[in-house]
Amino acid sequence: MRIARFRHPGRFGAAYPPLRPALLSAALLAVNAAHAARPMITDDARIVDAKACQLESWVKKNPDSTETWALPACNFTGNLELTLGGAMAREAGRTQTTDVVMQGKTLFKSMEPNGWGIGLAAGAVRHPLADTRDWYAYVPTSFSFRDDAVVVHTNLGWLREGETRRNRLTWGIGTEAQLAERTWLIAETFGQNQGKPFHQLGLRHWLVPDRVQLDATYGNRNGGGNGERWFSIGLRLLSVPFLP
Template sequence: MRLLATLLILLAIAPTARAARPMVTDDARLTDGGACQLESWLHLHGSQHELWALPACNPGGNLELTMGGALAYNDSHQETGAAVIQLKSLFKPLETNGYGIGLSVGYAAQPGSSHDANPYFYVPVSFSLADDRVVIHTNLGVTRERENRENRMTWGLGSEIQMSERTYLIAESYGQDKGNPYFQLGIRHWIVPNRIQIDTTYGSRVDAISEQHWFSIGLRLISPTLF
């Protein structure tokens, strides 16, 4: 409890940082140089429940390393896991009323998959409008599906709209070059501005809203400079 209290105090007095949870579409931003963040959320999808934790650190200033995963279980009490390893860097940082561009590469295994993780890369591009009150994110990339031995193009289009000083509305759609896309709507709120954030989302697949819908609730903690 003392360690948790100390962490919360440090988070409250630390300098500003930004990140993209709860969006699936990534942004052209990094955790502050020398700092770390922890994104965690509960994802409820029909009979399956997933608990995710993705710690990320940016020790050198322009290279963010994310390593984490999930524990999933269903109504039959069958447990599975997932893992993600990702590196992200920026060619141009996002500026107010400007744009940013970066590159992310990694491996990811989904809950319930009996196969090795799939390698992927994508290019996140973000655009700031109206003094950061509206930010648009686009992703374009490729993932290698080892099970099918196919390369699939991936894409994402998302937006952040500032509703108040601490509250943002997010809306996005994303998918692959085959199959119908997914959509997600949500709200993020800073309990401590730029330090402690909570969020919630609702999403589904466009052609199967009632069958494939999900709900998530998340928490993000952002550290002071550690390196």
């Protein structure tokens, strides 16, 4: 996605004013939410194991709304991860589907310890409330240091906004650092070629190594105060290879 990859601030416009403030920070997250390994927004140059699947789910608390995400993904062929999922948001007593994500991701070079990897992801995010669809593509790269104890990810991509019909540059830089055998610290910043970027800090902990993961994050727009901050808690499940 890991979206995104990004959904853009103000996407709903005047047609959906109650949802606009509540989903302002989430606007930048939807595209990359489908791609990055939780809890990162900046995507990595990795995919689900061949013939295996994963389910990433999380709850994201904004100042005025709560989002619930579920993004299942499978790798049927060995080098093509397919994701189909979405999000629902609850605000002012209403719960509505806000995003439906479809994405494919492949690798040109797999990352090895103390090496690097690069791939390509592309997809679409449909926004049922606004009756629009965004298209995007981006290149994730990852760099391993200290035998994978520290990994740096960079993203550079393109977003076509369905509502405004504008093209935007998207970017992200993130780091994973191992704190203990099963616990990782993540830190990242990401944004578009317009507006202030966002940042996010979090922890990732494996309850069962490479199979069951819990995570939690805090994020905000740079200089955004309390109006655009968010907290999230997530659960990630990865299967063994089982597909034919």
